[in-house]
Amino acid sequence: MRYSADEIIEVYRMLREEELDIRSVTLSINTLFALAGNLESTIKRLETLNQTLEKFSYAVDEVSGKYGIRVVTRRVAVSPIQFFLESLSEEEGIEIAKFLDKLAEIHKIDYISGYSAFADRGFTKGALKTLKTFAKALNTTRRLTGMINAASTIAGMNMEAIKLYVNEIFNMPPTSSSRASIMANVPPDSPFVPSAHHGLGMPEATINIAVSGPGVIESAIRRSKPKTLEELHDVIKRAAFKVTRLGELIGKRVAEKMGINFTTVDLSLAPSPTVGDSVAGIIEAMGIEKMGGHGSLAALAILMDAVKKGGAMATSAVGGLSSTFIPVSEDSVMIERALEGYIDFYTLIALSAVCNSGIDMVGVSKSQGMDKVIGLISDVLALGITLNKILGARIIPVDSPPGSYVDLGGLLGKVVVMKLKDVDVSGFISHAGYMPSTIKRLELG
Amino acid sequence: MENAIIIVVGADKPGIVAGIASKLAENNANIIDISQTVVRGIFAMIMVVDISKCKVSLAELRKQLQEKGKELGVEVQAYHEEVFRYIERV
Numbered sequence: 001m002r003y004s005a006d007e008i009i010e011v012y013r014m015l016r017e018e019e020l021d022i023r024s025v026t027l028s029i030n031t032l033f034a035l036a037g038n039l040e041s042t043i044k045r046l047e048t049l050n051q052t053l054e055k056f057s058y059a060v061d062e063v064s065g066k067y068g069i070r071v072v073t074r075r076v077a078v079s080p081i082q083f084f085l086e087s088l089s090e091e092e093g094i095e096i097a098k099f100l101d102k103l104a105e106i107h108k109i110d111y112i113s114g115y116s117a118f119a120d121r122g123f124t125k126g127a128l129k130t131l132k133t134f135a136k137a138l139n140t141t142r143r144l145t146g147m148i149n150a151a152s153t154i155a156g157m158n159m160e161a162i163k164l165y166v167n168e169i170f171n172m173p174p175t176s177s178s179r180a181s182i183m184a185n186v187p188p189d190s191p192f193v194p195s196a197h198h199g200l201g202m203p204e205a206t207i208n209i210a211v212s213g214p215g216v217i218e219s220a221i222r223r224s225k226p227k228t229l230e231e232l233h234d235v236i237k238r239a240a241f242k243v244t245r246l247g248e249l250i251g252k253r254v255a256e257k258m259g260i261n262f263t264t265v266d267l268s269l270a271p272s273p274t275v276g277d278s279v280a281g282i283i284e285a286m287g288i289e290k291m292g293g294h295g296s297l298a299a300l301a302i303l304m305d306a307v308k309k310g311g312a313m314a315t316s317a318v319g320g321l322s323s324t325f326i327p328v329s330e331d332s333v334m335i336e337r338a339l340e341g342y343i344d345f346y347t348l349i350a351l352s353a354v355c356n357s358g359i360d361m362v363g364v365s366k367s368q369g370m371d372k373v374i375g376l377i378s379d380v381l382a383l384g385i386t387l388n389k390i391l392g393a394r395i396i397p398v399d400s401p402p403g404s405y406v407d408l409g410g411l412l413g414k415v416v417v418m419k420l421k422d423v424d425v426s427g428f429i430s431h432a433g434y435m436p437s438t439i440k441r442l443e444l445g
Numbered sequence: 446m447e448n449a450i451i452i453v454v455g456a457d458k459p460g461i462v463a464g465i466a467s468k469l470a471e472n473n474a475n476i477i478d479i480s481q482t483v484v485r486g487i488f489a490m491i492m493v494v495d496i497s498k499c500k501v502s503l504a505e506l507r508k509q510l511q512e513k514g515k516e517l518g519v520e521v522q523a524y525h526e527e528v529f530r531y532i533e534r535v
Contacts, residue, residue, distance in 0.1 A: 009482065015522075065504030313535075
């Protein structure tokens with residue numbers, strides 16, 4: 001098959017200059033075979049993961065080497081710890097956390113995800129123990145991540161879970177809280193940490209892929225200078241198709257090497273703190289001078305739709321969150337605009353209506369208190385329920401005042417501390433219990 | 446046949462083609478096609494190479510070519526043809 005010089009140079013540019021890479025290859029693996037009712041047997045059974053993880057690491061190296069494609073992170077998602085803690089104690093949960101963390105370190109896995117529980121309608125013993133040990137588990141590990149699904153369109157929203165969660169993240173340093181999230185409608189096949197986990201209904205093991213590529217989309221827009229919104233949509237759609245195809249290729253090949261199912265490509269654009277790898281950069285290339293300005297939501301809606309349409313043609317295996325991510329600290333332009341004041345919490349909530357990011361990687365000042373953070377999270381999750389979409393919040397409580405930032409380095413970037421509104425919400429959040437599922441529930445059957 | 450696509454970018458000077466081609470020959474990689482183009486004013490050479498009988502893996506070949514490229518003052522990238530097939534063809 002012949003390729004024109006233009007085609008070859010286009011691919012070269014995407015990979016070399018526009019930061020196109022595979023954000024993550026995630027091995028999602030069932031670990032419920034290790035449920036044993038006592039810690040010793042559980043750990044012994046989990047030790048069999050050593051072989052699989054070694055094979056996984058080798059497969060990623062092989063495929064990345066063969067194709068010359070950078071794989072930024074390799075991740076493992078395991079069955080939610082909640083199941084283990086139904087019968088084990090809180091202390092034993094911490095031991096499993098440490099074991100998983102060690103396993104990840106040995107096999108050069110960047111993140112191992114699954115210190116997670118589902119508590120959208122209420123708590124089982126396991127879910128409650130998971131939540132109560134959240135800070136301790138993440139504070140004593142480095143690569144473990146966890147999530148609490150505290151709301152769903154089907155079940156409603158558990159306010160008690162949000163309160164407990166916020167209490168936990170207030171006891172974490174930023175290096176831990178950046179590995180924790182609270183979600184609504186979490187999917188069972190997401191390659192994105194912190195919310196990845198091996199969900200129910202999945203086969204024994206699967207490979208899920210997350211591609212990056214905001215730089216490719218931004219360059220395509222800047223080069224083609226579209227005159228109409230239709231042209232703009234088309235340019236993004238074509239670029240998203242190409243980005244997604246790369247994910248499909250790498251995912252299939254890694255899965256083949258491991259002899260397991262290739263499950264999904266997340267149709268997403270995920271930024272990194274590298275300059276030229278920014279989702280906000282795309283919005284600005286679309287003609288909004290500063291991300292956060294009026295029109296940003298419309299621009300993001302066009303971007304999201306075009307990415308999904310382009311991606312849908314490129315892979316039949318759509319999954320995960322399939323969205324544009326705007327984790328503030330991980331996007332060089334978002335960081336700047338947040339520091340300049342163009343982006344605040346309400347802008348992020350509004351943007352969440354058209355993408356699945358929610359409020360991601362944003363700092364709050366501990367001095368403003370927990371109540372406002374609980375209120376903020378309930379806003380995000382309520383939006384998720386009402387719009388019947390996946391949304392999450394990854395909030396980083398810090399000691400610094402609003403307007404400052406904390407540099408976490410690497411892919412995590414600079415966490416900007418945003419001001420919460422100085423409004424007392426204690427009356428609302430002091431209500432116990434849960435928010436009933438909305439009328440949407442009836443439409444779902 | 447299993448092909449790789451090799452892209453050499455840098456300032457033009459004598460010996461680039463010979464240097465890269467000899468490294469490919471050493472490893473028993475067969476050049477099928479060569480073309481030259483200019484990317485944003487920079488010299489770029491594109492080679493399609495059959496690696497089905499190559500003595501080393503593509504990762505290793507890439508490493509060797511990049512070392513050669515450093516000597517020659519050019520940047521060398523080597524990608525498996527499948528990358529182009531997936532991205533450019535439906």
